[in-house]
Amino acid sequence: MVIRKPNKVSVAILGAACLAWTLTGCSGTNGNAGPSSPSAPSSSQASVEPSASPEASASAGPKQIAEGRPVTLSVDLHGWMPTLNKEATPENPNVFQSTQVIADEFMKLHPNVTIEWARTKPVGGLQNEVAEWLTTQVAAGTAPAITFTWGNAYQERGWYESLSADLDTPNEYMPGNEKWRELFPDYLMTHRELVDAHQNLVAIPFALYSGPPTGYYINKDLFAKYGLQPPKTWAEQFEVAKTFKENGIIPFAPWGFFKKIELSHWNIQFSVGPAYAGAIMDKTDYNKDGQIELAENIRAVKQGLYSPLEHEYAKEVYTELKKFYKDFLSPGWQDTDYTKLWNEGKVAMKEEGVWALPAENGNMERQFEFGLIPPPLVTEFAAKDIEPLKIEFTEKGPFQPGPDLSLNVLKPVVENNPDLREAAIAFLKFLTLPENVSMAVVEQGAALGAVRGSEIPPLLNDWMNNQFPIVPKANWPGAFTDEQSVLMHKEFELWVLDKSSDETFFKKINDIQQKSADAAITNMKIDTAGW
Structure with a gap:
């Protein structure tokens, strides 16, 4: 019997501290x-x-x-x-x-x-x-x-x-x-x-x-074949995906547990949410401690800082998330098991937790060399009422x-x-x-x-020797109660499927956030004096 040596992993690092919307599925399996x-x-x-x-x-x-x-x-x-x-x-x-x-x-x-x-x-x-x-x-x-x-x-x-x-x-x-x-x-x-x-x-x-808790595992052979660099930004990943699609390659496989359209996808946690939430931290970090806690997010919702009815940047957050489902994922993604396709070299990038690195490193079925990159971050805004983040990097290792x-x-x-x-x-x-x-x-x-x-x-060891971006400790809030979260996901799904207009969707999202903020204030007995 011949024992195949696992392919050597090449890790590209641009990590970040865990910045969760409402973290789903994270905490790695063994x-x-x-x-x-x-x-x-x-x-x-x-x-x-x-x-x-x-x-x-x-x-x-x-x-x-x-x-x-x-x-x-x-x-x-x-x-x-x-x-x-x-x-x-x-x-x-x-x-x-x-x-x-x-x-x-x-x-x-x-x-x-x-x-x-x-x-x-x-x-x-x-x-x-x-x-x-x-x-x-x-x-x-x-x-x-x-x-x-x-x-x-x-x-x-x-x-x-x-x-x-x-x-x-x-x-x-x-x-x-x-x-x-x-x-x-x-x-x-x-x-x-x-x-x-x-x-x-x-x-x-x-x-x-x-x-970062999650990352994109990439097929290095496919990137080399088509002369592409791994995407570092949200915009770059769409350009890379376009090239792969044109050549009959599946550009991206979502995490296996994501099987429906919803707002709690990892992209709002690690790519889209931190960029926009971090850019308004001067307004939402009320106690100026360098992070946005739950009570601060609730307060900011009540003040309309995350409202798509009041801010173009808030509309842009949801528009970018919609684009992910409409333009980035392949048809039939919800019913596709990408495991075999990945191992056969037919998928360019797959989304998975960093906790899966040991298993992927020992994957005997994979027929190519792989790399690991962090989720690409939004770095450019179309909205005129917000300035994009200026990212700094650590000398070595992740920041907090x-x-x-x-x-x-x-x-x-x-x-x-x-x-x-x-x-x-x-x-x-x-x-x-x-x-x-x-x-x-x-x-x-x-x-x-x-x-x-x-x-x-x-x-x-190699991972920890790289530079990591210092990403603000802020997240774009969803709803603050389970009941309102379900409603929010449903409204987003209808909007992505073009069964709801922009005007209707933005109004309902604002209403849901406001109602859930009120419920959270009551349920958690939050003192709103001074708000």
């Missing part, structure tokens, strides 16, 4: 790169100096949980769940065991705690699918105590336990640590995806995107990358069960030890650790 048998984690950290010196008040080692009473802790790590198979097989080629090793070590330290994995979750599904699953679990009393929900994506439901006070306590598993929060870079403790509308931290970061895996503690599960809450916080502390984070990200292969001193996966 690849098969990395160590096949990770070593067991320790309960202390020797290779990373604690940021606080040992004091009498600092951590003196792990304490007994729940005074020894039995506790069953249900945990959802989304795409970072350990695989059931411990060895690769043709049917199940992906193996990921780091988080199981970490859990086993934790249970050795705390034999009264049993960790169970929440394996019924639709990992890989969109946010509305996960929301439906989680709603059912909460109602049935079977929801996991620890779960992944894209940071604060469901905060209007009142599901999140505030973790701010816990972060000010020592991490007992790291000798000398005085405050758990000191293990993390400062910017993460106020990251807009991890805090609620009242600035309570509601999600603990575990892994970060290694720049955003959360990939962040974990919530669900209030409905733990609020009347202090033993379970204690176990959940203890496991999160143990999970976020630098050596434990390192083991997981090295095995996963395409993410960065969220704690100081964690290792960089070898597959990312």
Whole structure:
């Protein structure tokens, strides 16, 4: 038997911090790169100096949980769940065991705690699918105590336990640590995806995107054949697509889970939204902290700053998104499985998460050399009431990358069960030890650790040596409630299909945003004094 060596990956980097509309489908699934048998984690950290010196008040080692009473802790790590198979097989080629090793070590330290994995979750599904699953679990009393929900994506439901006070306590598993929060870079403790509308931290970061969460995987052979350069801008990708279409090549394959026309596509999160939202940050960053939090976006909606009835730039946002569906995607894209076509070299670019890099690097079916580029950003505006962004670049590495895996503690599960809450916080502390984070990200292969001193996966070495653009931490808002989001997607679909006029669409979008902003203010008890 001949073992084919995987093609070498060529990575073009122009990454960005995670700038989400409402992040759908992100937090990578497990690849098969990395160590096949990770070593067991320790309960202390020797290779990373604690940021606080040992004091009498600092951590003196792990304490007994729940005074020894039995506790069953249900945990959802989304795409970072350990695989059931411990060895690769043709049917199940992906193996990921780091988080199981970490859990086993934790249970050795705390034999009264049993960790169970929440394996019924639709990992890989969109946010509305996960929301439906989680709603059912909460109602049935079977929801996991620890779960992944894209940071604060469901905060209007009142599901999140505030973790701010816990972060000010020592991490007992790291000798000398005085405050758990000191293990993390400062910017993460106020990251807009991890805090609620009242600035309570509601999600603990575990892994970060290694720049942009998603990218375009490109067929380098096709680009070379037709003398084309990978697109760096939104406008360039349409020009490239035109050439490929003229030569019978499928220019672009959307992510496999995107099967319908909707506004939550990745292009508004990483290509279109950041450009326009960033260009008006002088008006929307009310507290001048350099990022647009949820409450600020709601306030800006109420003031009409995102209204297509009041601003040409707002109309242009939706027009560019419509153009993506009308002019960029190929006919029949919703019903096409692009996997075989990609492997056969018939697709020029495909959209996928950066988390899929290890799997693509080991793809034995692919018949060409591939590269990876970030989602092309809008750099030119036709609207006259806005100035385009001036992008600066880092010297090396991504600028403050955003959360990939962040974990919530669900209030409905733990609020009347202090033993379970204690176990959940203890496991999160143990999970976020630098050596434990390192083991997981090295095995996963395409993410960065969220704690100081964690290792960089070898597959990312070239990636991390490149310059990255510093993109403003702003996103173009959709609707702020599930009900209004469904309506917004439907109106957009009708408009793209030419079943609704521009005038009708823009009016309905404005009405939906305003109604959802009012609902969010009420549901989240946002103080609007001074607005």
